[in-house]
Amino acid sequence: GNSVTQMEGPVTLSEEAFLTINCTYTATGYPSLFWYVQYPGEGLQLLLKATKADDKGSNKGFEATYRKETTSFHLEKGSVQVSDSAVYFCALRGSGGSNYKLTFGKGTLLTVNP
Protein backbone atom coordinates (compact mmCIF):
# COMPACT_ATOMS: atom_id res chain seq x y z
CA GLY A 1 0.00 0.00 0.00
CA ASN A 2 0.89 3.67 -0.02
CA SER A 3 3.18 5.10 2.64
CA VAL A 4 4.94 8.35 3.50
CA THR A 5 8.12 8.72 5.51
CA GLN A 6 9.22 12.12 6.72
CA MET A 7 12.12 13.15 8.88
CA GLU A 8 11.64 12.87 12.59
CA GLY A 9 11.59 16.07 14.53
CA PRO A 10 11.69 18.21 16.33
CA VAL A 11 13.58 20.68 14.18
CA THR A 12 14.76 23.89 15.86
CA LEU A 13 16.11 26.77 13.80
CA SER A 14 16.97 30.40 14.25
CA GLU A 15 15.05 33.04 12.34
CA GLU A 16 16.25 33.46 8.71
CA ALA A 17 17.83 29.99 8.63
CA PHE A 18 17.31 27.61 5.70
CA LEU A 19 14.76 24.86 6.20
CA THR A 20 14.59 21.38 4.68
CA ILE A 21 12.14 18.73 5.81
CA ASN A 22 12.67 15.46 3.98
CA CYS A 23 9.79 13.38 2.70
CA THR A 24 9.88 10.15 0.70
CA TYR A 25 6.99 8.01 -0.41
CA THR A 26 5.98 4.59 -1.66
CA ALA A 27 3.02 4.36 -4.00
CA THR A 28 1.79 2.63 -7.10
CA GLY A 29 0.87 4.62 -10.16
CA TYR A 30 1.09 8.39 -10.17
CA PRO A 31 0.09 9.88 -6.84
CA SER A 32 -0.42 13.53 -6.03
CA LEU A 33 1.77 14.92 -3.24
CA PHE A 34 0.94 17.48 -0.58
CA TRP A 35 2.39 19.37 2.34
CA TYR A 36 0.05 20.37 5.14
CA VAL A 37 0.82 22.67 8.08
CA GLN A 38 -0.78 22.60 11.51
CA TYR A 39 -0.38 25.65 13.74
CA PRO A 40 -0.87 25.23 17.50
CA GLY A 41 -4.50 24.57 18.42
CA GLU A 42 -5.64 24.42 14.79
CA GLY A 43 -6.53 21.87 12.15
CA LEU A 44 -4.40 21.10 9.10
CA GLN A 45 -4.07 23.60 6.27
CA LEU A 46 -2.95 22.77 2.78
CA LEU A 47 0.42 24.46 2.23
CA LEU A 48 1.28 23.31 -1.30
CA LYS A 49 0.82 20.43 -3.70
CA ALA A 50 2.22 18.84 -6.86
CA THR A 51 0.26 16.48 -9.07
CA LYS A 52 2.86 15.12 -11.49
CA ALA A 53 6.57 14.42 -11.76
CA ASP A 54 8.86 17.48 -11.84
CA ASP A 55 6.05 19.77 -10.73
CA LYS A 56 7.06 22.32 -8.12
CA GLY A 57 4.52 23.40 -5.54
CA SER A 58 5.07 26.71 -3.79
CA ASN A 59 3.31 28.93 -1.28
CA LYS A 60 4.34 31.50 1.36
CA GLY A 61 8.02 31.07 0.48
CA PHE A 62 7.89 27.28 0.84
CA GLU A 63 8.70 25.01 -2.10
CA ALA A 64 8.71 21.30 -2.83
CA THR A 65 9.49 19.46 -6.08
CA TYR A 66 7.92 16.14 -7.06
CA ARG A 67 10.89 13.86 -7.81
CA LYS A 68 9.68 10.56 -9.19
CA GLU A 69 13.16 9.15 -9.69
CA THR A 70 13.94 9.49 -5.97
CA THR A 71 10.30 9.21 -4.80
CA SER A 72 10.76 12.38 -2.78
CA PHE A 73 8.94 15.63 -2.07
CA HIS A 74 11.22 17.58 0.29
CA LEU A 75 9.93 20.84 1.76
CA GLU A 76 12.27 23.84 1.65
CA LYS A 77 12.23 27.48 2.66
CA GLY A 78 15.11 29.88 2.25
CA SER A 79 14.52 32.02 5.33
CA VAL A 80 12.20 30.87 8.10
CA GLN A 81 10.30 33.17 10.44
CA VAL A 82 9.05 32.68 13.99
CA SER A 83 5.53 32.51 12.57
CA ASP A 84 6.50 29.34 10.62
CA SER A 85 6.66 27.39 13.90
CA ALA A 86 4.18 24.55 13.40
CA VAL A 87 3.89 20.85 12.60
CA TYR A 88 4.39 19.96 8.94
CA PHE A 89 2.83 16.86 7.36
CA CYS A 90 3.77 15.31 4.05
CA ALA A 91 0.94 13.40 2.37
CA LEU A 92 0.09 11.58 -0.82
CA ARG A 93 -3.12 10.70 -2.55
CA GLY A 94 -3.17 7.74 -4.88
CA SER A 95 -4.85 7.51 -8.24
CA GLY A 96 -7.49 5.04 -9.28
CA GLY A 97 -9.36 2.28 -7.51
CA SER A 98 -9.41 2.44 -3.75
CA ASN A 99 -6.24 4.53 -3.51
CA TYR A 100 -8.15 7.73 -3.07
CA LYS A 101 -7.31 8.36 0.55
CA LEU A 102 -4.75 10.83 1.77
CA THR A 103 -1.89 9.00 3.43
CA PHE A 104 0.02 11.15 5.91
CA GLY A 105 3.50 11.07 7.33
CA LYS A 106 3.91 11.33 11.09
CA GLY A 107 4.55 15.05 11.05
CA THR A 108 7.62 17.15 11.84
CA LEU A 109 7.53 19.80 14.54
CA LEU A 110 9.39 22.96 13.55
CA THR A 111 10.30 25.59 16.13
CA VAL A 112 11.84 28.86 14.96
CA ASN A 113 13.53 31.02 17.59
CA PRO A 114 13.98 34.79 17.24
Next chain:
Amino acid sequence: ETGVTQTPRHLVMGMTNKKSLKCEQHLGHNAMYWYKQSAKKPLELMFVYSLEERVENNSVPSRFSPECPNSSHLFLHLHTLQPEDSALYLCASSQDPRLANYGYTFGSGTRLTVV
Protein backbone atom coordinates in the same frame (compact mmCIF):
# COMPACT_ATOMS: atom_id res chain seq x y z
CA GLU B 1 -19.42 31.30 5.77
CA THR B 2 -16.87 29.19 3.92
CA GLY B 3 -14.59 26.29 4.75
CA VAL B 4 -15.09 23.50 7.24
CA THR B 5 -16.55 24.38 10.63
CA GLN B 6 -16.41 22.08 13.63
CA THR B 7 -18.31 22.50 16.90
CA PRO B 8 -17.67 22.48 19.73
CA ARG B 9 -14.00 23.49 19.77
CA HIS B 10 -13.51 21.92 23.19
CA LEU B 11 -15.48 19.20 24.97
CA VAL B 12 -15.02 17.57 28.35
CA MET B 13 -17.19 14.55 29.00
CA GLY B 14 -17.50 11.78 31.53
CA MET B 15 -17.25 8.16 30.56
CA THR B 16 -21.00 7.65 30.91
CA ASN B 17 -22.04 10.72 28.91
CA LYS B 18 -23.39 10.88 25.38
CA LYS B 19 -22.31 13.78 23.19
CA SER B 20 -22.01 14.62 19.51
CA LEU B 21 -19.42 16.41 17.43
CA LYS B 22 -20.63 18.40 14.45
CA CYS B 23 -18.92 19.25 11.19
CA GLU B 24 -20.28 21.47 8.44
CA GLN B 25 -18.78 22.36 5.07
CA HIS B 26 -19.84 25.03 2.59
CA LEU B 27 -17.44 24.13 -0.19
CA GLY B 28 -19.72 21.99 -2.32
CA HIS B 29 -17.59 18.94 -1.58
CA ASN B 30 -19.16 15.51 -1.68
CA ALA B 31 -16.81 13.51 0.55
CA MET B 32 -16.27 13.97 4.28
CA TYR B 33 -13.90 12.38 6.74
CA TRP B 34 -13.30 11.97 10.47
CA TYR B 35 -9.72 11.77 11.73
CA LYS B 36 -8.36 11.24 15.22
CA GLN B 37 -5.13 12.98 16.23
CA SER B 38 -3.55 11.77 19.46
CA ALA B 39 -0.33 13.00 21.00
CA LYS B 40 2.75 11.29 19.54
CA LYS B 41 0.70 9.18 17.12
CA PRO B 42 0.09 9.51 13.38
CA LEU B 43 -3.22 10.83 12.12
CA GLU B 44 -5.79 8.04 12.17
CA LEU B 45 -8.52 7.94 9.55
CA MET B 46 -11.73 6.85 11.26
CA PHE B 47 -14.56 7.16 8.74
CA VAL B 48 -15.07 8.19 5.13
CA TYR B 49 -18.37 9.29 3.59
CA SER B 50 -18.84 9.80 -0.10
CA LEU B 51 -22.18 11.16 -1.33
CA GLU B 52 -23.56 10.56 2.16
CA GLU B 53 -22.73 6.88 2.05
CA ARG B 54 -20.17 5.45 4.43
CA VAL B 55 -17.41 3.97 2.32
CA GLU B 56 -14.87 3.25 4.99
CA ASN B 57 -14.84 2.35 8.66
CA ASN B 58 -11.33 1.69 9.88
CA SER B 59 -11.99 -0.74 12.73
CA VAL B 60 -13.31 2.03 14.93
CA PRO B 61 -14.94 0.93 18.22
CA SER B 62 -18.72 1.06 18.24
CA ARG B 63 -18.70 3.73 20.94
CA PHE B 64 -18.02 6.09 17.98
CA SER B 65 -21.00 6.35 15.66
CA PRO B 66 -20.88 8.58 12.57
CA GLU B 67 -23.84 10.11 10.78
CA CYS B 68 -23.94 11.97 7.48
CA PRO B 69 -27.48 13.27 6.85
CA ASN B 70 -26.46 15.26 3.75
CA SER B 71 -23.33 16.23 1.86
CA SER B 72 -22.77 19.35 3.97
CA HIS B 73 -23.03 17.87 7.46
CA LEU B 74 -21.21 15.16 9.35
CA PHE B 75 -21.66 14.10 12.96
CA LEU B 76 -19.72 11.89 15.31
CA HIS B 77 -21.86 10.53 18.14
CA LEU B 78 -19.97 9.54 21.25
CA HIS B 79 -21.05 7.29 24.13
CA THR B 80 -19.34 5.45 26.97
CA LEU B 81 -15.92 6.68 25.92
CA GLN B 82 -12.64 5.79 27.60
CA PRO B 83 -9.89 8.16 28.77
CA GLU B 84 -7.68 6.96 25.89
CA ASP B 85 -10.23 8.42 23.49
CA SER B 86 -9.10 11.89 24.53
CA ALA B 87 -7.69 13.49 21.38
CA LEU B 88 -8.20 16.14 18.73
CA TYR B 89 -10.94 15.03 16.33
CA LEU B 90 -10.58 16.52 12.89
CA CYS B 91 -13.19 16.69 10.17
CA ALA B 92 -12.22 17.14 6.53
CA SER B 93 -13.95 17.35 3.18
CA SER B 94 -12.90 16.95 -0.43
CA GLN B 95 -14.14 16.84 -3.97
CA ASP B 96 -14.96 13.48 -5.50
CA PRO B 97 -12.71 11.14 -3.50
CA ARG B 98 -11.64 9.40 -6.69
CA LEU B 99 -9.87 12.53 -7.94
CA ALA B 100 -6.29 12.41 -6.69
CA ASN B 101 -5.41 15.99 -7.64
CA TYR B 102 -7.40 17.47 -4.81
CA GLY B 103 -6.35 17.61 -1.21
CA TYR B 104 -8.62 17.80 1.77
CA THR B 105 -9.91 20.88 3.56
CA PHE B 106 -9.77 20.45 7.33
CA GLY B 107 -11.72 22.01 10.14
CA SER B 108 -10.04 23.35 13.27
CA GLY B 109 -10.94 20.25 15.24
CA THR B 110 -12.68 19.43 18.50
CA ARG B 111 -10.37 18.91 21.47
CA LEU B 112 -12.04 16.08 23.42
CA THR B 113 -11.13 15.21 26.99
CA VAL B 114 -12.69 12.15 28.60
CA VAL B 115 -12.63 12.17 32.39
